[in-house]
Amino acid sequence: xxxxxxxxxxxxxxxxxxxxxxxxxxxxxxxxxxxxxxxxxxxxxxxxxxxxxxxxxxxxxxxxxxxxxxxxxxxxxxxxxxxxxxxxxxxxxxxxxxxxxxxxxxxxxxxxxxxxxxxxxxxxxxxxxxxxxxxxxxxxxxxxxxxxxxxxxxxxxxxxxxxxxxxxxxxxxxxxxxxxxxxxxxxxxxxxxxxxxxxxxxxxxxxxxxxxxxxxxxxxxx
Amino acid sequence: xxxxxxxxxxxxxxxxxxxxxxxxxxxxxxxxxxxxxxxxxxxxxxxxxxxxxxxxxxxxxxxxxxxxxxxxxxxxxxxxxxxxxxxxxxxxxxxxxxxxxxxxxxxx
Numbered sequence: 001x002x003x004x005x006x007x008x009x010x011x012x013x014x015x016x017x018x019x020x021x022x023x024x025x026x027x028x029x030x031x032x033x034x035x036x037x038x039x040x041x042x043x044x045x046x047x048x049x050x051x052x053x054x055x056x057x058x059x060x061x062x063x064x065x066x067x068x069x070x071x072x073x074x075x076x077x078x079x080x081x082x083x084x085x086x087x088x089x090x091x092x093x094x095x096x097x098x099x100x101x102x103x104x105x106x107x108x109x110x111x112x113x114x115x116x117x118x119x120x121x122x123x124x125x126x127x128x129x130x131x132x133x134x135x136x137x138x139x140x141x142x143x144x145x146x147x148x149x150x151x152x153x154x155x156x157x158x159x160x161x162x163x164x165x166x167x168x169x170x171x172x173x174x175x176x177x178x179x180x181x182x183x184x185x186x187x188x189x190x191x192x193x194x195x196x197x198x199x200x201x202x203x204x205x206x207x208x209x210x211x212x213x214x215x216x217x218x219x220x221x222x
Numbered sequence: 223x224x225x226x227x228x229x230x231x232x233x234x235x236x237x238x239x240x241x242x243x244x245x246x247x248x249x250x251x252x253x254x255x256x257x258x259x260x261x262x263x264x265x266x267x268x269x270x271x272x273x274x275x276x277x278x279x280x281x282x283x284x285x286x287x288x289x290x291x292x293x294x295x296x297x298x299x300x301x302x303x304x305x306x307x308x309x310x311x312x313x314x315x316x317x318x319x320x321x322x323x324x325x326x327x328x329x330x
Binding site: 027031053083089091132134167169198199 | 251252253254255256257258259260261262263264265277278279280282305306307308309311328
């Protein structure tokens with residue numbers, strides 16, 4: 001029974017399928033990708049399917065909450081990812097991506113007297129730049145979360161290093177440091193040191209942010 | 223009797239040489255992590271001509287061993303690797319098996 005529950009949970013995660021936590025926010029041609037990013041104020045599931053080596057379409061669900069817990073936003077959207085440009089060098093890869101979506105944001109603002117609820121159409125265009133070698137990683141993402149009278153632009157910067165070079169079929173551990181902010185929901189910058197483990201088609205990241213909250217990310221390509 | 227044995231050995235050696243293993247070794251730019259390079263491996267394995275595939279990130283190499291009697295052009299290999307998002311620097315055809323390529327590269 002426990003095994004079945006575990007399988008159901010894993011299958012659900014894979015099917016629903018996070019934040020663009022690695023160099024590639026999509027898999028190879030004709031592959032599916034499932035990603036998840038979970039912390040107290042940010043929970044995201046993303047899945048996409050690569051219809052070409054440069055284009056992927058998918059669905060995503062994103063729950064965001066303000067630091068004081070008075071504002072919540074749930075975004076359900078169709079997403080599109082495009083590899084705009086890639087530079088391959090002997091020992092590095094550099095990418096420039098477009099990541100965007102169109103969907104519905106369901107919002108709740110707690111107010112004295114009467115809470116405010118709303119449903120609006122939201123668009124979320126953004127760009128990501130990343131640079132990676134077998135030992136170093138850097139990426140930055142800026143994404144607009146816009147609806148009528150809503151502006152929750154998201155900015156993230158990540159940098160890290162791997163503890164050692166690994167073979168293709170070995171697990172490679174990394175240290176990653178991320179700083180991110182969601183405009184309009186948090187005035188603070190969330191900083192999270194994480195350990196990342198990459199093995200072939202799967203990677204996980206675990207860390208604790210500067211608010212002492214745990215964080216878990218995963219990505220799976222199949 | 224001795225003559226017969228010698229002839230048999232000669233035929234056996236000759237047959238092995240005629241059906242020698244063929245492995246295509248491509249040096250690839252941009253292949254920095256297993257997570258991203260698996261696209262190349264999966265596409266290569268899908269080919270009907272493929273016996274085995276080996277990826278070495280440190281040496282930036284993709285090696286494809288072909289089934290007996292099968293061929294694969296350099297152009298096809300280059301196209302598959304380019305489509306996966308990487309650049310081919312050079313291609314070499316070798317008579318080593320994947321096991322031999324692997325043992326040589328990993329011994330260095």
